[in-house]
Amino acid sequence: MKPTDPAITWLEPKPLGLTERLYLPLFLQGLTTTVRHLVSPKVTVNFPEQRPVVGNPLIYRGVHRLNRDDAGRVKCVACFLCATACPAHCIDIVATESPWPDREKYPESFVIDELRCIFCGMCEEACPVDAIELTSLLDLTGKSREEMIFDKEKLLSVYDMTKMTEPMQSAELERISEGPL
Amino acid sequence: MTTLLPSPTTLAALAKIGLLVGGLMTAAAYLVLLERWIAAWVQDRRGPNRVGIPLTKIRLFGLGQPLADGLKIILKEDFTPQHVDKVLYTAAPLVILAASLAIFAAIPFGSVLPPLNIPGLPDPVPFLVAPGLDVGVLWVFALSSIAVYGVLLGGWASNSKYSFLGGLRSSAQLLAYEIPLGLGLLGVVLAAGSLKLDAIMNAQAESGIWYVFAQPLGFLVFMVASFAEAARLPFDLPEAEQELVGGYHTEYSGIRLLLFLVAEFLHMITAAFLIVILFLGGWHLWGVTGSGQEVTWLGAALRCGVLSAKILAVIVFFMLVRWSWPRFRFDQLMNLAWKVMLPLGIANLVVVATVEEFRPQLLASLGAGWAQGAALAAPWAVFFIGWIGAGLLTPSGTDNRPILTRSPLDAEHGLLTNTSRDWEKAVR
Numbered sequence: 001m002k003p004t005d006p007a008i009t010w011l012e013p014k015p016l017g018l019t020e021r022l023y024l025p026l027f028l029q030g031l032t033t034t035v036r037h038l039v040s041p042k043v044t045v046n047f048p049e050q051r052p053v054v055g056n057p058l059i060y061r062g063v064h065r066l067n068r069d070d071a072g073r074v075k076c077v078a079c080f081l082c083a084t085a086c087p088a089h090c091i092d093i094v095a096t097e098s099p100w101p102d103r104e105k106y107p108e109s110f111v112i113d114e115l116r117c118i119f120c121g122m123c124e125e126a127c128p129v130d131a132i133e134l135t136s137l138l139d140l141t142g143k144s145r146e147e148m149i150f151d152k153e154k155l156l157s158v159y160d161m162t163k164m165t166e167p168m169q170s171a172e173l174e175r176i177s178e179g180p181l
Numbered sequence: 182m183t184t185l186l187p188s189p190t191t192l193a194a195l196a197k198i199g200l201l202v203g204g205l206m207t208a209a210a211y212l213v214l215l216e217r218w219i220a221a222w223v224q225d226r227r228g229p230n231r232v233g234i235p236l237t238k239i240r241l242f243g244l245g246q247p248l249a250d251g252l253k254i255i256l257k258e259d260f261t262p263q264h265v266d267k268v269l270y271t272a273a274p275l276v277i278l279a280a281s282l283a284i285f286a287a288i289p290f291g292s293v294l295p296p297l298n299i300p301g302l303p304d305p306v307p308f309l310v311a312p313g314l315d316v317g318v319l320w321v322f323a324l325s326s327i328a329v330y331g332v333l334l335g336g337w338a339s340n341s342k343y344s345f346l347g348g349l350r351s352s353a354q355l356l357a358y359e360i361p362l363g364l365g366l367l368g369v370v371l372a373a374g375s376l377k378l379d380a381i382m383n384a385q386a387e388s389g390i391w392y393v394f395a396q397p398l399g400f401l402v403f404m405v406a407s408f409a410e411a412a413r414l415p416f417d418l419p420e421a422e423q424e425l426v427g428g429y430h431t432e433y434s435g436i437r438l439l440l441f442l443v444a445e446f447l448h449m450i451t452a453a454f455l456i457v458i459l460f461l462g463g464w465h466l467w468g469v470t471g472s473g474q475e476v477t478w479l480g481a482a483l484r485c486g487v488l489s490a491k492i493l494a495v496i497v498f499f500m501l502v503r504w505s506w507p508r509f510r511f512d513q514l515m516n517l518a519w520k521v522m523l524p525l526g527i528a529n530l531v532v533v534a535t536v537e538e539f540r541p542q543l544l545a546s547l548g549a550g551w552a553q554g555a556a557l558a559a560p561w562a563v564f565f566i567g568w569i570g571a572g573l574l575t576p577s578g579t580d581n582r583p584i585l586t587r588s589p590l591d592a593e594h595g596l597l598t599n600t601s602r603d604w605e606k607a608v609r
């Protein structure tokens with residue numbers, strides 16, 4: 001696009017007025033803003049003692065969990081959609097034939113490398129059965145790399161730990177809309 | 182026997198030097214903490230509040246942070262790159278720190294102590310390392326110019342482009358702002374009739390009129406110039422992080438970097454001391470500190486407290502300005518120095534000289550009250566006229582579109598008249 005293009009509207013900056021040219025009024029304005037922030041309440045918290053407030057735990061992207069169904073079995077059907085969607089390639093699934101009649105496959109092992117994970121939430125988006133979800137647990141620490149590789153048991157235990165505070169998203173959506181979707 | 186022993190004056194000077202160097206180093210360390218706190222608070226964060234007493238769990242609002250910071254940087258590797266000029270590279274931080282510390286020999290950090298009755302000591306004892314120095318102001322300015330050498334040497338010896346650019350910038354900037362700084366100072370020296378900093382404070386205390394009220398224009402010029410001399414925002418071009426990585430100390434690490442950083446904070450302390458001593462009345466506060474030379478211990482402590490409080494306030498102002506104003510572009514910086522601050526400084530000098538010259542005649546013809554009023558009104562009138570004139574006449578220097586040149590002589594003119602209308606015409 002050339003500068004002479006008729007689609008361009010040329011705007012003239014307003015010429016500076018006297019107060020602007022004298023600097024001080026604008027400077028005082030800036031200084032007032034600075035001082036207001038200096039004394040205003042802080043947005044950060046003293047972390048280990050105070051927990052940050054997670055706005056909506058349902059959409060927060062923290063540590064993963066593997067949901068259980070009503071019978072306490074893993075919900076996952078080992079379809080590999082999450083592993084395919086994962087941009088960091090941190091999900092490793094070994095599928096095997098399911099012992100239950102309601103599905104063909106189930107994961108014999110389901111491993112997430114939490115150190116490779118970028119917490120983008122694509123796995124949660126991809127999952128057709130709401131088996132994998134991201135919780136609002138935000139302080140994930142470990143003493144070794146091995147400790148940070150979460151297997152199926154660990155991921156299921158995250159579900160057991162958080163199921164009271166964070167309902168499954170499918171269930172929660174049903175509750176909000178008052179009826180099955 | 183007695184000749185081998187140092188005299189009480191020497192001992193007193195040594196004690197003062199020890200106190201001062203220790204105090205200044207601690208102050209610089211704690212100013213880093215204050216700077217980080219203010220930076221955090223202005224950005225709605227909490228700032229460092231964890232480190233307290235070492236080896237305990239007592240936190241003390243993070244007051245142990247300077248110790249941790251210092252230890253960390255001292256224990257880091259002091260790396261000398263292959264490509265540097267080794268001698269100058271090592272000398273630069275030493276020069277800058279030594280000069281910044283030596284400045285304080287002539288700076289009074291209080292008024293006077295009451296008589297101690299120690300033979301050989303002058304009574305009362307001044308809060309000044311070198312009390313007999315008649316050229317105190319000159320000493321301060323000479324040494325702060327030497328401190329500039331540290332910056333230049335560091336930038337040159339590092340043999341790196343960023344450092345070199347930082348050194349270049351600071352040489353131009355500090356040279357340009359020495360002049361308004363000196364002009365702002367000259368007015369004070371004229372009015373006080375002395376180059377001794379303690380005499381300048383005493384003059385303000387006796388009349389009760391701080392020079393900020395008597396010479397507002399001088400104060401403005403001096404304040405702006407000392408921001409530039411201390412290389413604080415909005416004039417921190419020598420080390421503009423976004424442009425130059427670290428400026429003149431890009432190549433430095435470990436304890437030598439620490440020396441540079443400490444010297445920077447010492448510059449700020451010096452600037453705050455000078456602003457307070459020259460313009461804000463030093464240790465004087467109406468109705469609190471008195472104004473005479475005879476003091477009790479309480480009075481001496483009070484004066485020290487008032488001086489420290491004023492200096493701290495000025496330093497906090499320095500730090501708040503850092504988060505209020507964006508950095509100047511280099512041409513704006515130069516415009517401000519040569520086209521605004523220099524004329525304003527000269528105007529201030531002229532009006533102060535005139536007032537001081539005709540003060541006796543004014544006193545004789547108008548009486549004390551009216552004469553004082555006239556002596557205050559003239560500088561304020563010049564202050565407003567000068568400032569508004571500067572605002573109206575100087576190029577605002579905010580237009581950074583390319584200048585359209587039709588003939589070589591138009592280049593200068595184009596800065597003022599270059600509009601997008603011209604652009605359109607030129608493109609067509």
